[in-house]
Amino acid sequence: MASETSPVWFITGCSTGFGHDLAKLVLARGWRAVVTARDAERVKELVEGVDERGLALSLDVTEQGQIDAGVKAALDKFGRIDVLVNNAGYGYQASAEEGVDAEIRAQFDANVFGLFAMTRAVLPTMRKQRSGNIINITSVAGLVGFPGSGYYAASKHAVEGWSDALATETAPLGIKVTCVEPGPFRTDWAGRSLKQTPSTIADYADTAGKRLKSTSDISGKQAGDPVRAGEAMIHITEIDNPPRHFVLGRWGHDAVLKQMKERVAEIEAWRDAGLAADFPGS
Numbered sequence: 001m002a003s004e005t006s007p008v009w010f011i012t013g014c015s016t017g018f019g020h021d022l023a024k025l026v027l028a029r030g031w032r033a034v035v036t037a038r039d040a041e042r043v044k045e046l047v048e049g050v051d052e053r054g055l056a057l058s059l060d061v062t063e064q065g066q067i068d069a070g071v072k073a074a075l076d077k078f079g080r081i082d083v084l085v086n087n088a089g090y091g092y093q094a095s096a097e098e099g100v101d102a103e104i105r106a107q108f109d110a111n112v113f114g115l116f117a118m119t120r121a122v123l124p125t126m127r128k129q130r131s132g133n134i135i136n137i138t139s140v141a142g143l144v145g146f147p148g149s150g151y152y153a154a155s156k157h158a159v160e161g162w163s164d165a166l167a168t169e170t171a172p173l174g175i176k177v178t179c180v181e182p183g184p185f186r187t188d189w190a191g192r193s194l195k196q197t198p199s200t201i202a203d204y205a206d207t208a209g210k211r212l213k214s215t216s217d218i219s220g221k222q223a224g225d226p227v228r229a230g231e232a233m234i235h236i237t238e239i240d241n242p243p244r245h246f247v248l249g250r251w252g253h254d255a256v257l258k259q260m261k262e263r264v265a266e267i268e269a270w271r272d273a274g275l276a277a278d279f280p281g282s
Contacts, residue, residue, distance in 0.1 A: 006053070007237070008078045009033040010071075012061055012118060013088030015042040018137060018182070022085065022230040027054055029234075034074045034081075036088075061088045061114030071121045080129060083237050084122045086115045087137045089155075093215060094197035095208035096150045103195060104151045111155035116162065123170070130174040133237045136163055138179045140252040143245075144259045148199070148211030167244055178242045180233060183252025185224030224249040 009026045013019040015037035023035040023046050036059035037043045047054030055077050059070045074081055089111040092103050119134060126132030141149055142156030160179055167177035199209040229248050236242040247253050267274075 006031045007082040008074070008080050009083045009085065010036075010074055010081050010122065011085040011087060012036050012059060014046065015039070017087075018185070018226050018229060019085070019087040020046070021226045022087070022233060025227070025230045025234060032078055034070070034078075036070060059088075061086075061118050062109045064117055067114075067117055067121050071125070075125065081122055081125050081132065082129075083133045083135065084119065084126075085135045085137065085233070086118055086159075088114060088118075089137070090195065091149070091152050092195045092197075093148045093152065093208075093212050094150075095148060095199045095201065095204045097204070098197055098199055098201065098208075099151050100197050103197060107151060107195075108155050108158075111152075112158045115159055119166070123175075126170075126175045127173050132170075132175045133242065134166070134170075134175065134177045135233060135236070136177070136179045138163075138181050140181050140183045140247065140255055142179065142181055143247075143256050146211060147204075148208035148215070163244070176242050178236055178244060178246055180229075181245060181247045181252060181256065182229060183224060183247070183249035183255065184222035185226050185229060185249065224251075 009023075009031065011019050011023050011026070011033060014023045014035040019035075019037075020043075023033055023043070026033045027046065027050055030053070032053040033047075034055045034057060035043045035046045036057045038058065038060045040056045040058040043056045047056045055073065057070050057073055059066050061067060071081070090107065092107040094100065094103070115136060119136075122132075122134075126134075136159050138156040138159050139152070141153040142160040145153040145157075163177050163179050170177060194215065196212055199205070199212060232246070232248060236246060247256050
């Protein structure tokens with residue numbers, strides 16, 4: 001039986017992918033975990049045989065009532081939450097011009113507003129504890145915008161910017177914030193979980209259209225291993241100073257570094273013109 005001092009993890013989006021593999025790893029260590037999905041039946045197998053330290057819940061992060069009920073159930077069973085993993089979300093691809101408003105808003109409800117609401121619900125407990133780790137699963141697309149993924153990138157950029165502010169507010173309270181930014185991994189993200197609005201405008205064939213096709217084609221062949229990603233996420237909760245940004249996978253690492261270097265070079269190149277916007281002598 002797990003010690004009552006073992007950490008309590010609360011993981012959203014556990015039916016497949018990162019959330020599913022991470023939940024298995026956490027429970028295999030003898031730790032306690034709340035594993036959630038929109039349908040609890042899809043995650044019940046994760047806690048079979050470990051009912052004393054595992055709790056499977058139905059949770060749609062776009063429903064405030066379900067968020068509140070899930071946090072209450074976790075606290076009723078375990079009395080605390082040490083690690084929140086905001087993993088629930090999905091990808092939507094379209095050219096910027098051809099994006100469908102309803103699809104864009106639905107993605108933001110899950111990827112952004114649901115994540116915000118989930119975190120707000122857990123913060124009072126972590127603040128009282130004066131400890132906790134918040135892990136937001138964003139994406140390389142949270143740092144780099146790719147053709148065909150503009151709306152997905154926008155949702156992940158939003159979480160990154162919000163996490164910057166959150167980290168400054170919670171650091172004095174002992175609460176640590178990390179965004180995990182995976183590149184291509186062998187999850188369902190590029191498979192059945194991905195939503196696309198096909199590009200039919202010829203002018204975008206070599207940009208957004210090409211990207212949409214390549215994303216579907218690579219599904220199941222990505223270099224990233226979600227189990228190794230889970231082990232990496234566990235590791236950052238065991239150290240005193242976890243990173244604010246944690247890019248996973250060689251492809252993602254290279255893409256982010258290239259973007260960051262180019263961005264810094266551009267800002268430096270335009271320094272004089274930018275500073276000239278100040279009042280003289282300021």
